[in-house]
Amino acid sequence: MDEVPSVTLALFQMWIVGASVLVIVTMYALEKFSIEMVSI
Secondary structure, eight states, rough: TTTTHHHHHHHHHHHHHHHHHOOOOOOOOOOOHHHHHHHH
């Protein structure tokens, strides 16, 4: 039973890291896209 919380916590931490990376990549893509649109 002691392993369940640790596994859940690990998955939760992985989800947080994945979400953070996704947000950073999305913001970077939007910024780059907006700059290209302005230059055009």
